[in-house]
C-alpha cells in the first residue's frame with residue numbers, strides 16, 4: 001500500500017508513554033508538519049507551547065490552579081491528580097487556537113488549529129514517536145491563562161503527549177464509512193457504497 005495512506009490508516013493513540021521523548025530535531029519536524037494544514041487566508045490561527053522536563057511541574061500546577069479557579073471546593077487529592085497529568089509523558093505539545101480578527105469565520109480558524117494538532121500527531125506516528133491528545137474541561141481557568149499567556153480570543157485545545165510508547169494499542173473496530181457518508185450525485189441523497 002502507499003506509504004502515506006498506510007500511515008493515515010494505521011495511526012493509534014499511545015496508552016502509556018515513557019522517556020525518551022522526541023529529540024530537538026524531531027520536535028522541529030513535528031511542529032513543521034503543522035505548516036501544511038488547510039488555512040483560509042494563511043492566518044496561522046494557532047500556536048504551540050512545548051512542555052518538557054522541569055516545565056511539567058509548572059504546567060501541572062497551572063492545570064490544578066485552573067481547575068481550582070473554576071471549582072474552589074476541589075479536594076487536595078483531586079488537585080494532585082490533575083497536576084500529575086503533566087507527567088504522563090516526557091514531552092507535550094500544547095495546541096492553542098489563536099483566531100485572528102477579520103473576515104475569516106472563527107469556526108474555520110478553530111478547524112485549522114485542530115488540523116495543526118492532528119498534523120503533529122500524524123507526524124509523530126510517521127517518526128515512530130508515541131502520541132496521544134488530551135484535554136481538560138477547565139482550560140479557561142486562571143492558572144492556564146497566566147502560564148500560557150492566553151489572550152481572550154485564544155483557546156487551549158488540549159495537549160499532545162509525546163514519548164516512547166510502551167504498550168501495543170488495542171485493536172480498533174473497522175470504521176463504518178457507509179454509516180457516516182451520504183452521496184449526492186443526482187436529485188436525492190443516497191447512502192455511500194464502497
Ligand SMILES: Cc1cc2nc3c(=O)[nH]c(=O)nc-3n(C[C@H](O)[C@H](O)[C@H](O)COP(=O)(O)O)c2cc1C
Nearest residue numbers: 011012013014132133134135136157158159169172
Ligand atoms: C482535542 C482532543 C482532546 C482529547 N482529550 C482527551 C482526553 O482528555 N482524554 C482521553 O482519554 N482522550 C482524549 N482525546 C482522544 C484521544 O486523543 C484518542 O483519540 C482516543 O483515546 C482514541 O484513541 P485513538 O486515537 O487510538 O483512536 C482527545 C482528542 C482530541 C482531538
